[in-house]
Amino acid sequence: MALDYMASKAKNLHREGESFIPTHCSYCGMQCGMNIRVDDKSGKVVGIEPRYEWPVNQGRLCPKGVTAYQQVEHPDRILRPLIKKNGKFVESSWKEAYDLIERKFKEIQAKYGKDALSVYGGVSMTNEKCYLVGKYARVGLQTKHLDYNGRYCMSSAAGGFNLSLGMDRGSTFPWPDLMHSDCFFLAGSNTAECHPTSITWFWRGRDKGAKLIVADPRETPTARIADVHLDLRPGTDSALANGIMHLLIKEGYVDYEYVEQRVNGFEELKQVAEQFTPEYTSKITGVAPEKIIKAAHIYGQAQKSVVMFCRGVEQQRKGVDNVRTYTNLALVRGQIGKFASGVATLTGQGNGQGGREHGQKSDLLPGYRKLTDPEAVKYVSKVWGIDPSEMPGPGVSAYEMLDSIHHGTVRAMHVVCSNPAVSSPNLPNVWSALEKLEFLVVSDFFLSETAEFADVVLPATTWAEDEGTTTNTEGRVIKINKIREPLGESKPDWQIFSEIADRMGRGQHFQYEKSEDIFNELRLASKGGKADYYGITYEKIEKNEGVFWPCPDLEHPGTPYVYQDSFPTPDGKANLLAVEWQEPGEVQSKEFPEILTTGRVVFHYLSGNQTRRIDFLMEQCPEPYAEMHPEMASRYNVQDGDIVELETRRSKMKVKARITKAIRNDTVFIPYHWGKELAANQLTNDCLDPISRMPEFKVCAVRLRKSQGV
Ligand SMILES: Nc1nc2c(c(=O)[nH]1)N[C@H]1C(S)=C(S)[C@@H](COP(=O)(O)OP(=O)(O)OC[C@H]3O[C@@H](n4cnc5c(=O)[nH]c(N)nc54)[C@H](O)[C@@H]3O)O[C@H]1N2
Ligand SMILES: Nc1nc2c(c(=O)[nH]1)N[C@H]1C(S)=C(S)[C@@H](COP(=O)(O)OP(=O)(O)OC[C@H]3O[C@@H](n4cnc5c(=O)[nH]c(N)nc54)[C@H](O)[C@@H]3O)O[C@H]1N2
Ligand code: SF4
Ligand SMILES: [Mo]
Numbered sequence: 001m002a003l004d005y006m007a008s009k010a011k012n013l014h015r016e017g018e019s020f021i022p023t024h025c026s027y028c029g030m031q032c033g034m035n036i037r038v039d040d041k042s043g044k045v046v047g048i049e050p051r052y053e054w055p056v057n058q059g060r061l062c063p064k065g066v067t068a069y070q071q072v073e074h075p076d077r078i079l080r081p082l083i084k085k086n087g088k089f090v091e092s093s094w095k096e097a098y099d100l101i102e103r104k105f106k107e108i109q110a111k112y113g114k115d116a117l118s119v120y121g122g123v124s125m126t127n128e129k130c131y132l133v134g135k136y137a138r139v140g141l142q143t144k145h146l147d148y149n150g151r152y153c154m155s156s157a158a159g160g161f162n163l164s165l166g167m168d169r170g171s172t173f174p175w176p177d178l179m180h181s182d183c184f185f186l187a188g189s190n191t192a193e194c195h196p197t198s199i200t201w202f203w204r205g206r207d208k209g210a211k212l213i214v215a216d217p218r219e220t221p222t223a224r225i226a227d228v229h230l231d232l233r234p235g236t237d238s239a240l241a242n243g244i245m246h247l248l249i250k251e252g253y254v255d256y257e258y259v260e261q262r263v264n265g266f267e268e269l270k271q272v273a274e275q276f277t278p279e280y281t282s283k284i285t286g287v288a289p290e291k292i293i294k295a296a297h298i299y300g301q302a303q304k305s306v307v308m309f310c311r312g313v314e315q316q317r318k319g320v321d322n323v324r325t326y327t328n329l330a331l332v333r334g335q336i337g338k339f340a341s342g343v344a345t346l347t348g349q350g351n352g353q354g355g356r357e358h359g360q361k362s363d364l365l366p367g368y369r370k371l372t373d374p375e376a377v378k379y380v381s382k383v384w385g386i387d388p389s390e391m392p393g394p395g396v397s398a399y400e401m402l403d404s405i406h407h408g409t410v411r412a413m414h415v416v417c418s419n420p421a422v423s424s425p426n427l428p429n430v431w432s433a434l435e436k437l438e439f440l441v442v443s444d445f446f447l448s449e450t451a452e453f454a455d456v457v458l459p460a461t462t463w464a465e466d467e468g469t470t471t472n473t474e475g476r477v478i479k480i481n482k483i484r485e486p487l488g489e490s491k492p493d494w495q496i497f498s499e500i501a502d503r504m505g506r507g508q509h510f511q512y513e514k515s516e517d518i519f520n521e522l523r524l525a526s527k528g529g530k531a532d533y534y535g536i537t538y539e540k541i542e543k544n545e546g547v548f549w550p551c552p553d554l555e556h557p558g559t560p561y562v563y564q565d566s567f568p569t570p571d572g573k574a575n576l577l578a579v580e581w582q583e584p585g586e587v588q589s590k591e592f593p594e595i596l597t598t599g600r601v602v603f604h605y606l607s608g609n610q611t612r613r614i615d616f617l618m619e620q621c622p623e624p625y626a627e628m629h630p631e632m633a634s635r636y637n638v639q640d641g642d643i644v645e646l647e648t649r650r651s652k653m654k655v656k657a658r659i660t661k662a663i664r665n666d667t668v669f670i671p672y673h674w675g676k677e678l679a680a681n682q683l684t685n686d687c688l689d690p691i692s693r694m695p696e697f698k699v700c701a702v703r704l705r706k707s708q709g710v
Contacts, residue, residue, distance in 0.1 A: 013049045017041065022051055023481045024470065025065045026124065026463040027605050029170075029347025030197050031472035032057035032065055036464060036483045043484050045072040045464060055545055056175050056472065062196035064605055067614045072464045072484070076446050076613050079488025082457040089447075089457065094489065094499075097456050102503040104439040104455070105141065108412045115392070118145035118401055118410045122417030123153070123355025126468030126480055127533075128518040129493045130351060131366055131525070132510075133416060134359030137392075139384055139509050140501030144392035145410055147362040149418040151398035152695060154352050155361075156314035157345035159692035160323025164577065165336070165343075166569035167530050167562070168368065169475045170353050172342035173306070174548070174560045179204035180340035183302030185213045185295075187237060187326055188312020188698075192221035193602035195310075195346050195473070211298045215240060216312060217597060218627070218669055219662035228295045231664055234597045235584035235699040236285040237313045241325035242581065243281025244296045245273040248332055253300030258334030262567070265576035269328060272578040284581055286664070304341040305333060311348065311599070315697040317585040319689045324577035331574050337563035347473035349606070350463075354471030357531035357549075358522055362395035366522060367529020376529075383525045385509055397693035399424060399686060405433040412439040414500075416493055417460070419607035421450040422675040425695040426650050426686035443496055448609040449675035459490040466492040468515045469541065475562070476546040477536050494518055527552070530568060584699040585687030588666070592648060592701035594632065595667045598680045599698075608673035624674050625658040626704070629665040633657060636706055643707040646670070648700055651682040654707050668702060 014020055019038045024031040033054025037047035048069040052059035081097035082089040108116050119137040123130060130148075137146035158168040178184070178201035192199050199222070202212060214226040215237065223229040232240050248254055249270055259266050278289035285292075299305055307330045313322040327343050335341040347353045358366040359380075366383075369376035371394045381388040396404060402424060404410045424430040434440065434453040442451040443458040451457045464483040471477045486492070491499075498510035512518050516538055527534035535551035536558070547558040566572035588595060603621040604611040611617045626644055638644055640659040645652055646668065655670060655678070663669055672680040685700040 018046065020049070021481055021483050023464070023483065024478055025061070025350070026068045026071065027064050027350060028195060029350060029352050029473040030056060030195050031350055031470055031478060032061055032197050034061060034065065034068075036069055038483060045069050045483055056474070057197040060197045060200060063603055063617065063620070064611060067616050069464070070614050071445075071610055072462050073487070074446070074613055077487055077490070078445055078447060078457060078459040079490060080459060081489075084455050097458060098499060098503055101441055101456060101500060105412065105504060108438060112411050114142045115144050115409070116411040117141045117143045118413045119143070120398065120401065120413055120415045120418055120420060121146070121148035121360045123148065123150050123349045123351045123360070124463070125355065125417050125493055126351060126466070126470055126515065127354040127358060127477070127522060128468040128515045130355040130360045131358040131522040132494045132497050132518055134366070135384060135509070136497035136501055139386055140497060140504055140506045142390070142392065144362075144395040145401055146360070146395055147398040147401050148355070148360045149398065149420070149423065150349070150352055150356045150361070151693060152315075152423060152697070153311070153348045154314065154345060154356065155692035155694045156316070156319030156689055157309070157323050158356060159320040159689070160327060161345070163320070163575060164324045164327045164331070165563060165574050166567045168356070169549070169562050170347050171344035171474045172336055172562050173340065173344070174474050174476070175201060177340040178202065178306065179208070181205050181210055181304045181306050183211045183213070183299055183305035185299055185305065185307045185329070186222060187215040187307070187309040188314070189308060189310030189346055190216065190220040190222050190599065191346065194600050196602060198346070211302070213295045213298060217664045217667050227298060228291055230287045230291055230295055233286040233664065234595050234667055235316055236581065237316070237322040238318060238325040238579060239276065239281055239284040239581035240287065240292070241322070241329060242273050242276040243278060243285070243292050244299065245269065245325070245328055245332065246276040246281070247278070247293060247296035248300050248329065249273055251296070251300060254332045255334030259332055262573055263331050263576055264571070264573045265578060266332070268578035269576045272580065299329065300333070304339070305330070305335055306342055306344060308344045308346060310346045312698060314345070315694060316699060317687050317689055317696045318582055319694050320691040321577065321579050325579065328576050331576055336574065337561065337565070339561070344473070351470040353473065353475060354469070354477065357471070358526060362397060367526030367533070368531045369529045379528070380525055383521065397688070399688060399695055400693065402430050402433050405436050411437065413437055414441040414443070415450055416443045419448040419450045419609050421448070421453060422607035422609070422679055422681065423672070425681055425684040425697060427679055427681045428651050429686065443493060444609070445490060446609050446613060448607065458496055459488065460496065461486045461490045461492045465490070466515060469519060469538070471549065472546070475548050477533065477541055477549055478546040479538060479541045585696050586649070586685050586699065586701045588701050592703045594702050594704060596646065596648065596683060596700050596702035597667055597669050597698050598672045598684060599669065601671045601673070604671065604673035606673065607675065611673065623656070624671050624678050624680060625656045627658050627660055627663050627669040629661060629663050630659055631665040632668070633659045636704055638706050644704050645707040646683060646702050646704045648683040648685070648702050650685070653677060653679070653682050668704065
């Protein structure tokens, strides 16, 4: 009935002379279903309509989603390769660009060794491209230096889930389950702005009485609708989670049967949690004891609860610990592996999930196989047709790769689908590194701040000009459809990788005619790994509203719920983490007395290179600002709209003050979607989590003053 209604609604949207091609949004990990409207005569993209039948968004789209199509025919598109000559970009042919790349790559490798080349990838690409970028670096360029922007995004969740649950799948349940849950515990997630179409699932749940707990230093639009808002001091998440654990244990909310059968480490955890009384926890976190008690009661009493977190808890020096201490809560309540309950990290980028499974990370091979495992190397080498001795070993993480330019380890870089000159921490250090590179190639469809540093810019296609698959926040593998032919002379990334590999004399390993050929190779390469895609085909995805991995064979229906019977750890049990809280990498001092945190607004996406070009989004939010509490503003004699100068140990910048009670009075928040002098990342700390190597974007010490000039 509901579906009939939705189908008829979708039908009514169809216009004469236009085709409607189903696909998914180019932006966040919700991967909302949408139809792209194409003018039949010109073949041009003219608009967008939601897909009412798609289970995850059911017709809803956010402001970025409804304008996503405007990227495709945008006048700023790069249509031909660009070569920098005398400091200016000049259009060139593909042949000229490839000639130069081949010559420089070969020269640099001959002079400094194979590993002097590096590849920096991104997960707005399809699974096919994310898989191939790994093979391109390791087989095409024969370098170990490969990493990607997901290192800044979800690596702490990945690290935490691997250690606690034995595998890194972002969600343990499908999203529509949420409306049947009794309690949502959201930590460090501004869902209403960053995964807006998720909010309706919470509302549906709340219509039936479900409760919402939000842990965030700001009273975000998400926190505003919460039953309890835990307004913690940035960087204190594991203490907060331990404080709630203390109460779950003390007040009899532990599911001892589940713990006994399925979980290791309860006694150690109990010992650590003992000291985290509400008062002690409050002292560290700044959250009132009553709120901690209320949250513990709500969460403890819920029969079907979900703990969900996002970058607020992950982008910290102790991001992995944070993820694990929040996961502890779901484990002791016996919630994981069941309907409408469990644990999830909200996937950031469109293909943040799939893009980290198939060997784009410096230490991983397809299917989550490890580069340090000789059997894994043997298996993947066979699929790739190389000798295992030719497989480069593990490289270093994204930020470390950029930093290593200063040490002469990395001499040239190919950046694909990322804009690290905006998105990296401690930008002054990154900018000088990019300047030092002997040769930089950037593949993008819009000229980014990173591309401005490049010697050669290659025009890639947008998501609408090629087909492929992505894996959404649920772990559901879905199909992205080709909407139109590539604009100008732009080419899909997989074709660019294959052509450069061919120039490097490795063309025999890159014989593909279409994305599906690559997907079929990925299926084989992932076969038997934890993220097993072998049983997934394009046809199966289209027939079934996507397929959840793992899916080991063609008859297998896919796995919407993971960990139902056991965890993929050596003993089949999950591992609790007992850990003391530690201060963030940088704490407030007399010199730098306030806390700086950074994040997002609903109207912009990541480095902003895509959304800063969309008029509607720019009208809504043209520039960054510093959000601060009236009490902080009065400490510095700042009025709303004044220009303030913020300074950290790295650098300083000027932005407008936005005064609001919706933030702690010791914390300043700046959205990071702008570059150059407007980049929040000039200020952030490049301190890394020891396990995930993720930078601490969410906490550093800052001082501010009212600025006299602009
Ligand atoms: N509109 C929009 N949507 C997006 C994106 C975008 O750029 N714009 N990007 C996508 C991507 S790639 C990602 S990764 C996700 C990110 O989605 P989110 O993680 O939800 O977004 P952020 O704004 O980075 O951070 C979330 C919240 O963490 C809070 N926070 C800061 N410090 C702490 C802390 O120490 N502890 C806790 N508990 N919270 C803290 C911030 O106040 C903020 O409200 O969004 C995806 N969706
Ligand atoms: N201070 C601070 N910094 C942060 C964060 C934070 O919260 N605070 N969050 C971090 C997070 S979670 C993330 S995900 C990163 C993101 O950081 P980036 O990866 O640098 O951000 P994007 O804007 O997604 O950059 C993608 C680029 O690739 C292009 N592009 C998009 N799709 C394709 C494609 O298919 N092919 C090619 N070749 N190009 C494509 C876009 O035009 C854009 O220029 O930023 C991180 N940095
Ligand atoms: S919620 Fe995410 S996937 Fe959905 S329309 Fe918005 S940006 Fe696109
Ligand atoms: Mo992200």
